Amino acid sequence: EQDQGITIDTARCFFKTAARDYIIIDAPGHIEFLKNMISGAARAEAALLMIDAKEGVRENSRRHGWILGMLGIRQVVVCVNKMDLVGYSQEAFAAIEKEYREFLAGIGAVSPKAFVPIAALTGENLTERSQAMGWYRGETVLEMLDSFAKQPSKVELPLRLPVQAIYKFTEHGDDRRVIAGRIETGRVKVGDEVVFSPSNKSATIRSIEGFNAAPRASIEAGWSTGFTLSEEIYVTRGEVMSHKAHAPMVGTRFRANLIWLGRTPMTQGRDYKLKLHTTAIPVRIRKLNKVLDASRLDGELAKDHVGRHDVADVVLETAKPIAFDLSAENDGTGRFVIVDGYDVAGGGIIVEAVTDDQDTLRSEARMRDFSWIPGGVTAAERAQRHGHRAALVMFLGKPQVGKHRYARALEKALFADGKHPYLLDGTNVLLGVDHDLSAEATQDELVRRFGEVAYLILNSGAIVVSTTNAIGMADYGAVQALVGGTPSIAVEVDPSGRSTAPCDLRIKGTEPESEVIAKVVALLQQRQVFSG
Structure with missing residues (x-):
């Protein structure tokens, strides 16, 4: 130097x-x-x-x-x-x-x-x-x-613990399931009711765990620690633990100030990896508001990409809902980096939440889950009895392409294997809870009711196999928003082979039932739906 x-x-x-x-x-x-x-x-x-x-x-x-x-x-x-x-x-x-x-x-x-x-x-x-x-x-x-004013202590801010890992102990009679992570802000104590976002699952803190550490009743920001809960709920790395009264935002879109350091420009229409707290998820530019170049006095550039050393005002969209805060309110869950290939190529801060097509449904589902009155049997107990967690498999596509045939075959195969499946046909929903809807009823209301019925059945621990002509690929995201963190799989039956809609499995409708069943079961195994 x-x-x-x-x-x-x-x-x-x-x-x-x-x-x-x-x-x-x-x-x-x-x-x-x-x-x-x-x-x-x-x-x-x-x-x-x-x-x-x-x-x-x-x-x-x-x-x-x-x-x-x-x-x-x-x-x-x-x-x-x-x-x-x-x-x-x-x-x-x-x-x-x-x-x-x-x-x-x-x-x-x-x-x-x-x-x-x-x-x-x-x-x-x-x-x-x-x-x-x-x-x-x-x-x-x-x-x-x-x-200069000292920033408020991180302990005084709302609780934020991004989940880093889940550890299950089985030896020497130890059956603890420990959720581990670092407390970014706030404090928590034994007996607190907490919620995990974006899945909206809630439980009570049963114990605070540490390696070779004395038992403690409370813990605060700055500590890496673990917790056991009052019931075994299924959460994954990247969820954020908080108190219900001060939960983080959840969505797929947010406005950000971003600086790009990669040698290859950041372009629209291409996927990158967003790393926000412990979340790593595909992300792309939804809207490029403006690109700024500090080497120019006027600053703003007429560009359709973000070049090296450029600062940009962008709206980013993630592949799935994530939990986040505005950087001004909590930098631990409001700052991010973007990975291009294997290199950290950019970073930024979240300045505003941006509504997406499912934002209203997601908010309704969150209020529902926060106020849900649970039964006497927990989701973990149902999973232990059935040998699997709840999951949703939706066969989508145009009429008369074979959706119902594959759905029935999958239901029968899962049942024969000792699982607890249920075929939810959209026609039955139309004849039942939708019977009062007029012919002019909006598609949004049809989808909302279908999603709520699916959620009720999923809450029983079943694997819901769904097929309907009333709901297409465009509506799948709305159903996902209503079922929250439940694993879901979209299978599109497309004889033309021309569809480019995002899905988990695309078939033409000519494949043998056994082949399709094997592929769906493999996807369920990847999502850790089956026990053992």
Whole structure:
């Protein structure tokens, strides 16, 4: 670094004042080391942004303004350094302040608390007011630091524990099923009722577990720990544990500020991998609002992709619903990275939830699940009796393509194997709970009622095999939203072979029943529906 005359990697140093202790993260500013700058700034509560008085506002200064805004850092002081090289000129300082404030206001990023003229080499305005710059009447850098507000303790924020793993013990009479993860924020105690999102499954904390640790009744943010629950509910890595009153958002779309560092541009219509807390899921750009280039004064670019070092305002869409928070409210569940192939190619923060086609149904299902009155038999006990968890298999396609034949064959095969299947034909739903609907009834209401009937049967622990002409591939997502975290499989029967709709299995309708049954059973095994 000394040979090159630039900062390459982040460094930390510690000091204290009469007010509090500090950690200073020295982050590089050069564009070639942008990843290091972001990794260094990501954990900061406030920022001192340096501008060279002799060089003025350059590309790096503008880019840093973008990044601080993107990272959600709102407490910022701009230090105009090397004032000795411009003769401690008030006019030079004022010109830089004016230009940079106008730039930041124009992009809607951070609004600096103050601009401070300094000369770090001689300590001017760092800890004591400068005699050479008597025209400056503001606070010193150290006084500015002491005036920054401390962020609220993570313990005082709502509970967030992203599930990292589930461990099942079987030896020496130990039958615990431990859900493990790191508590990002909040606290939890034995006896608390908690909910897991996005599946909406709830239970009560029975015990707090630790390796070779004494039993404890409560635990808080910062700890990696495990829990046993009052009943064995099936949750997976990537779900977020919280209290019901302060659950995270759930959806497939959100607006984000994103910076792209990959060598290959981020393009629309292509899948990437989103890593948010412990979730890893396919994601793509739903809408590219704008692309920003810090090397240009006007900032915004007319581009249909996000290039290297570009900052973008985008709407992202995930393949399935995920649990998240806005970064301003909880950065542990509001910041993400994007993987392209095997490389971390970008990252960003969530700034707004965006409704999708199933948002209303998903909200209704969440309210239903939160208020659900359970019976005396748990889902785990039903699974143990039946040898499998509840699951939904939907045969979809146009009329007269063989959906009903395959559905009946699958039901019979599962039943012969000792499982607990049930064939739910859409015609029976139409003749029953839909009997009161008029001919003008909306398709949405037909789908909603079908999904609620399916959910009731699924709650009994059955494998629901469904076929209907009233519901097509376009409605499958709505049914998924209503059945929550229950494993579901969509089988499309498409004789033409031209369909490109997303599904788990596509057949032409000419395949032997045994072949289709084997493929569906394999998909159920992949989703860990069967016990053992």
